[in-house]
Amino acid sequence: MAEQINLDKDDLITFFIHHLDKVYSAKSHLLKRLPEILYQVHFSDLEEAIFETIKVVELQRKRMAAIYELMGALKNEGSISGLTGLIDDSFEEIKTHQDNPELRDMSILFYMTNIEATEIASFQVLQLLAVKIRKERIKELIKENYNEAKADKALMLLITTKYLSTV
Template identity: 55%
Template structure:
């Protein structure tokens, strides 16, 4: 008698039908959009809490970038004949809320408060970059070059903001250790 229990099972192909893929895409687009709405509402306060002039400028530029990114995302919703839905964005919103707690904790210490702002904005930009990359991969299957391009622009902007924040953080550390 042969023992068929050792035979590997045939591999099942993963099928992301257009309906499933569209649902996944919109669900995650909603999460990022909701997180950006939460962020853009809080960034002006973060900008006011920043002490280092270059950091204030970077936060102002981030506000402008987030608003542009949200506008691009609204175009994507239109292309998909959809609209933004409030989504649970606990992870990204939690980072923003944690940043506020850290800012309050270091209210009287400019250097630590500014480093907290850099730390949290760096983390937020990194998560946004990863999110936009996954949505770009999904957009390939949606077969819409304009959606893919809009997501690419958002990714590039988040990457540029992250790089700017790294440079500012480095400059801040160098200038504060020399004092």
């Protein structure tokens, strides 16, 4: 026998905004941190991918700002935990390979792929929530961010394969 689950629409909206805040905060934090590694990379394809990621993240943040406006909500950038903590941990690990450009590049690829995978999962859940709260335009904006995160992850995996094939 199936259980009936009754989630209040207002509760879903609050939940949606709270978690959008977390993703927005992580995107803002990532924009601050990416320049640290942009010109440290050894493999030119990776440098281009990071530069492209910066442009994509800026666009994703603009879409999220539009979502806040559509929902009549204010951005509340969260604490340095969760997704932003993942970013900081990743960038600290990358620094441990400062003296080895090849391992630094592999570390960048590894962590950028993980960051994108987390963003993909976050955008998937937000998209499902947007369906439940019946906000079609918001669902579309989240889907665009989701598709870009998927494309970025695929690009990082492609570059990793190409990078390893030159070893």
